[in-house]
Amino acid sequence: MKNTYKLLIALLATGTIMVSCHDDLDQTPIDPDSFTEQDVFANADEAKGALAKLYASLALTGQEGPAGDADITGIDEGTSQYTRMLFSLNELTTDNAVVGWGDPGLPNLHAMSWNASNDFATAMYYRLAQEVSFCNSFIEKATPLNDTPEVASFIAEARFLRAFAYYNLIDFYSDVPLVTVVSTDLPEQNTRAEIFSFIESELTEIETSLKESGANEYGRVDRVAAWALLSKLYLNAETWIGEAKYTEAITYSNKAINSTYALNTTDANGNGSAYDELFLADNDSNGAQNEFIFVLNFDGNQSRTYGxxxxxxxxxxxxxxxxxxxxxxxxxxxxxxxxxxxxxxxxxxxxxxxxxxxxxxxxxxxxxxxxxxxxxxxxxxxxxxxxxxxTKFKNIDSQGNAGSDEGGDFVDTDLPIIRVAEIYLNYAEAVVRGGSGGDLNTATNYINQIRARAFGNNSNNVSSSNLTLDFLLDERARELYWEGQRRTDLVRFGYFTSGSYLWPFKGGAKNGTGVEDYRNLFPLPSNIVLINTNLTQNPGY
The missing domain is CATH 1.10.3780.10 (SusD-like)
Known part of the structure; x- marks a missing residue:
C-alpha cells in the first residue's frame, strides 16, 4: 500500500493528475487558487487522488520531482520542503543542531537574530498557508460527495491536515488569519486563542469520521492522529493561550496510547537496539511503522525531494x-x-x-x-x-542494504511526525504538571519503557521521584532530537530565550547568551504585513 500511495503522490506532484499554481503566495497569506480540475471530484476514486496532494504538499515541493517547478518561489525549492523547514526553525534554533552553510538567513537561526524578511520563517508561513488553501479547496469540492462513507473519511483527513497546519502556524507565529473557505478577500487576523479553539473543535468533530485505529493505509491518518494532535495541543495550552489543559492532555494521550499503535521493540537488524529501526530505510515494514501515528512517506525513486x-x-x-x-x-x-x-x-x-x-x-x-x-x-x-x-537517520534497511535509488541521491526513509514515544512523554509531563486523571506510577512505567528500549534492559529505569520537569525535558531531548520538536519544548519550559539555560552560540555568543523574549515567536513575513493591512506584526519585529 505504501508504494502505491507513494506513486500516486509522485504522479500528483508532477502534475499528471492535477495542476498547481502558487506564485501569488508571494503576495497573499492564503492562496485562493483551486488546485484541481473539475473532473477530479467526479467520484470517490478520483477524489482520493486529490487527497494525495494534501499529503504530498507536506512531503514534496513542486510539480517536477525534486526541483524544477516549485510551489513556492523566493527560496531554494529543496529548502522550502515542510520538514526541512521544520528542522530549520525548531532544531537549528536550539541546542540540538548547528549548520555550517551560509545561505541567506540560515546563520541567523542558530544565532537567534532573524528578522521579518528571513527566508526560512517566510517560506514556512507560505508552505503552511498553501496547505490550508489546498485543504480548503478539497473540502469544498469533495463535500457534494460526502454521503459516500469513503469520501466522508477523506474530508475528515483533509480537516485533520488543515488543523495540523494551523497547529504549526500558531506555534511559530501566534496570531494568523483563520481561513476555512476559498476566497480572494484579504483575511482578518485571528488570535491564537481563536485558532486554538478551531483546532480543538475540528479534531474532536472529525474523531468518528476518521477511520478506526490502524484501519487506514500506511501514511494516511486515522482517528488516533487526531487524539495525538490534541495531546500535543493541550500540552502547549498554558504557553499558547494562558489556560492549563493538562487534564485534557492526559485524556487524549490515554486514548492514543490505548490504540493499536505501540512502542517499537523490534530489533530487526540484530544490533541490540530497536530505537535505530525507527530511522532506517525500511521503517515502513521493519516494525517501526507500528509506532508511527502520523508519518510522511519518502521514496528514493517515486517521491524525490531535497528536503x-x-x-x-x-x-x-x-x-x-x-x-x-x-x-x-x-x-x-x-x-x-x-x-x-x-x-x-x-x-x-x-x-x-x-x-x-x-x-x-x-x-x-x-x-x-x-x-x-x-x-x-x-x-x-x-x-x-x-x-x-x-548518525540517527540512514538510507539503509535493517539488513544493511542501501535504499532504492541506485544513484544514492534520494532517501527511502520515512519521517515520523508523531509517534507513540512522544505521547508517552506527553502523558508523563501532563501528570507532573498537575493534570487530573493521570497516575504517576503509570507515567513512570511509560518513561521506563522508553528507557528500557534505549538501554536494552531495565538497568537504567527510574523511579517516580526522578520524574521532575527538567528530567522530562532532558528525556524528550534524548528521545526526540532532530524530529522537529525541540524549540516548541524549550518555549514551553521557559528556556528558549532565557539566560538560565545556554548552549554554544545561543544568541550568537560562543558560550551562549539569553535573548529577548519576543524571539519565542517568529515574525509574520514582512511582505505579507505590507500587503494585508488587516495584519499586525508580532511584537519586537
Missing amino acids: GTTFLVHAAVGGSMEPAEFGVNGGWAGLRTTKSLVEKFQTSITNSDDDGNPIEWADSRAMFYTDGQSYEINTIANTFTDGYAI
Missing part, C-alpha cells in the same frame, strides 16, 4: 564519515550537534577519549559520530569537524 530524510541523511554526513555507510553517494557536510545535547547522555557514558570527551554510550539513542570531530564548537561556518555529527 525530508534526503536532507537529514546527506546534510549530516561529512568529515571522515563514509557516505556508503548511510546509503548515500556523498555528504553535504552541514549539520552537527552541540555539546549541550551530548551532555544529556552524561550518565550513560561508557568510554571517553584522551581528553576526557565522551565517545561511547550505553544509551542507544546517543547516535553520535566522534571520529575526527571536536566536542567543542569554535566555529560554526564551514567547519564540519567542530561539533559531533549525528
